Amino acid sequence: MTMRTEPVVVNVGPHHPSTHGVFRMKLTFDGENILDAEPVIGYLHRGTEKLAEERQYTQVITLTDRLDYVASMTNNQAFVLSCERLVGIEPPDRGKYLRVIAAELQRIASHLIGVGFFLQELGVFGGTALMYAFRERERILDMFEMLCGARITLTYMRIGGVLQDTPDEFWPALRSFLDDMPGYADELQALVFDSEIVRSRAIGVAPVSAEDAIAASFTGPILRASGVEWDWRKAAPYDVYDRVEFDVPTCEGGDNYDRFWVRMLEVRQSLRIIEQCCEQIEPGPVRTTMAMLFRPPPGEAYVPIEAPKGELGFYLVSDGTIAPYRCHVRSPSFMSLTLFREMLVGWKLADAIVTLGSLDFNMGEVDR
Amino acid sequence: MGETLAGNVIYRNVYQFVQDLLGEEWSWVAYAAAGMAIILLVTNAVMAIGTLYTWFERRLLGRFQGRLGPNRAGPFGVLQPIADAIKLITKEDIIALGADRIVFTLAPVVMLAPTLLVLAVIPFGAGSWVADLNVAVLYIAAVSGISTIAVMMAGYASPNSFSLFGSMRAVAMLVSYEVPLVMALLGVTVLAQSMSLVDVVEAQALPFLIVTPLGALIFLAAVSAELNRAPFDVTEAESELVAGYMTEYSGMKYGVFMLAEFTNTVVAGAIFAVLFLQGWEWPILPSHVWFLLKVAGFVFVAIWVRATLPRYRLDQILAVAWKYLFPLSLINVLLLAAEIIVWPEPSTAELGIMSAINWAVTIPAAVLWSKVVSLRTAPPVAAAFSTEGR
Numbered sequence: 001m002t003m004r005t006e007p008v009v010v011n012v013g014p015h016h017p018s019t020h021g022v023f024r025m026k027l028t029f030d031g032e033n034i035l036d037a038e039p040v041i042g043y044l045h046r047g048t049e050k051l052a053e054e055r056q057y058t059q060v061i062t063l064t065d066r067l068d069y070v071a072s073m074t075n076n077q078a079f080v081l082s083c084e085r086l087v088g089i090e091p092p093d094r095g096k097y098l099r100v101i102a103a104e105l106q107r108i109a110s111h112l113i114g115v116g117f118f119l120q121e122l123g124v125f126g127g128t129a130l131m132y133a134f135r136e137r138e139r140i141l142d143m144f145e146m147l148c149g150a151r152i153t154l155t156y157m158r159i160g161g162v163l164q165d166t167p168d169e170f171w172p173a174l175r176s177f178l179d180d181m182p183g184y185a186d187e188l189q190a191l192v193f194d195s196e197i198v199r200s201r202a203i204g205v206a207p208v209s210a211e212d213a214i215a216a217s218f219t220g221p222i223l224r225a226s227g228v229e230w231d232w233r234k235a236a237p238y239d240v241y242d243r244v245e246f247d248v249p250t251c252e253g254g255d256n257y258d259r260f261w262v263r264m265l266e267v268r269q270s271l272r273i274i275e276q277c278c279e280q281i282e283p284g285p286v287r288t289t290m291a292m293l294f295r296p297p298p299g300e301a302y303v304p305i306e307a308p309k310g311e312l313g314f315y316l317v318s319d320g321t322i323a324p325y326r327c328h329v330r331s332p333s334f335m336s337l338t339l340f341r342e343m344l345v346g347w348k349l350a351d352a353i354v355t356l357g358s359l360d361f362n363m364g365e366v367d368r
Numbered sequence: 369m370g371e372t373l374a375g376n377v378i379y380r381n382v383y384q385f386v387q388d389l390l391g392e393e394w395s396w397v398a399y400a401a402a403g404m405a406i407i408l409l410v411t412n413a414v415m416a417i418g419t420l421y422t423w424f425e426r427r428l429l430g431r432f433q434g435r436l437g438p439n440r441a442g443p444f445g446v447l448q449p450i451a452d453a454i455k456l457i458t459k460e461d462i463i464a465l466g467a468d469r470i471v472f473t474l475a476p477v478v479m480l481a482p483t484l485l486v487l488a489v490i491p492f493g494a495g496s497w498v499a500d501l502n503v504a505v506l507y508i509a510a511v512s513g514i515s516t517i518a519v520m521m522a523g524y525a526s527p528n529s530f531s532l533f534g535s536m537r538a539v540a541m542l543v544s545y546e547v548p549l550v551m552a553l554l555g556v557t558v559l560a561q562s563m564s565l566v567d568v569v570e571a572q573a574l575p576f577l578i579v580t581p582l583g584a585l586i587f588l589a590a591v592s593a594e595l596n597r598a599p600f601d602v603t604e605a606e607s608e609l610v611a612g613y614m615t616e617y618s619g620m621k622y623g624v625f626m627l628a629e630f631t632n633t634v635v636a637g638a639i640f641a642v643l644f645l646q647g648w649e650w651p652i653l654p655s656h657v658w659f660l661l662k663v664a665g666f667v668f669v670a671i672w673v674r675a676t677l678p679r680y681r682l683d684q685i686l687a688v689a690w691k692y693l694f695p696l697s698l699i700n701v702l703l704l705a706a707e708i709i710v711w712p713e714p715s716t717a718e719l720g721i722m723s724a725i726n727w728a729v730t731i732p733a734a735v736l737w738s739k740v741v742s743l744r745t746a747p748p749v750a751a752a753f754s755t756e757g758r
Binding site: 121123135191192195 | 536681
């Protein structure tokens, strides 16, 4: 006897514990196997790009906070760098160093979230790994609070530098964080690195080849996990990345495990960068004096930076008024979803969830 | 029938009281009343421990994760379960549109029932048991299978894909894990040469955890799967299935599911203590205290595992059951049977020899077999990068 069966379409999200906000997947299942997958986005659309056209350049910085809300610092950085290119100014050295320190701290925080949620979706119940990750992230947020008074939506960077010089308590806090973080990273790795369950769940699952990754405009950790050594901090150094030494870690397989592992490696490189910045930074002004309300000359500018999730850039067009004529956001998270169907089809529901975790996208940035 | 639970105190007093009240000819009422009194005592005590266990679990999970856990309600947050229960009772009890109302309502009850039924045969201390059934091991295996049906009912009655996913996973998993579980129980039965739990306890001159480590390992793994606990908690995998078969439940129906789940863990600890840890026997402390301590030990390990291990995928779970635990449980049973043929009435010294042999077999067998069986993912059947049918 044969039973007549038919595929079932399940909406995973927008209300689902592991869709990173309000992401909706239309998955077609045959049992547990995924036959077709369709991403549905737009539930968090706030019209950031249009709003930016109505605001002065300085005011747009606050909008960028809300794009990738777990990595506001790098959003600020990408925007102010484009603005500076447009206006043609250069921030003072101390400002640049502070930016790099803040951006690398933000990269660590963002990667901790990415790794934490990846492990959470592997099912470390109650989120032991997530709590480990959050504990360290908390210290970074404390340092951000010292820098600018905010923890998530920072608006720390300004066109021509940063908001203000560091308070006295910042440097000891950073020092103790730099001393502790390698141990924390070891602890997190010890929890999962040799775990056969993690390895058997993640190795070889949803692999992306280097060619496919490039063709799909993948950038950042998910590109480097496929074995492509590409990093805007090396390719076109901005701020002071040309004055510090660091490696660009890559992995081979491009599977879920590599996407997770490359982030763990990058955390260590970020620590290296901060370490060097602390040595090189010298007292001085942190910000070039310029008018709050300025009119850049007509033209356009695009400065790509290496945000935690990949290439982030603001394409700004100025028509000589106080507000940008056009502000386009090239967001890495949106590009991460381009191979969504190809990565998920053929795998199981549990793999799909873990794959989403390994992509580490952020809906605030996807929908904008 | 062995001695009844607290036969000297509660049973006799209630019996006497009712008989004095009603007279000799109503002795069957007195008998029923005394029986009910004991059932009330046992079920309520275990359910109270089950609720207390939720507090224990949350506190411990908090510790494992570097946070505090509930600490507001009462000293050390110990009243948290009561607060939870009040919340659940006062919540609206929603039956989703399109649900099969009868099955939907019945499912939590069916879930809780087997847990309480198992209590009938568990000896809680020296001379403290409701019934010394001579097929108790078989009874446990049979009764605990009912919870599978409850999960199936809950998933099938809910108009929700996630519930259906959860219950289908549960059925596939629980059917597979019954086999190694029963084989592990069989090993203990062979060793004790009795299915009565009281006899099993009395046969343990050495704890069976030491005598048959492989059996204990298999029992632990299989029972975690039966309980839907990590790393086998796919049926209610939060990150995948929201809450699995419980997704549509709210209010006290959900509460009963949770109560059943927590009580189940405590009862599983009791079974483990009886089968592998000499039950109530151990010197100095009173037998009931030892029993509770052993249950607490099992529960601690269960929470520890839950806080540490990620979740297997469903196909890997089935592979663990059939490719790993099942062959090992066969080895275990064969080994124990051969040893019992050699030493039909094992003395303590002979049990020592047996445990030496068993440890010598267990460690290489478990390690080598884990090298043979691979859970690493094979590429999916459908090519992941085909663009056909787009």
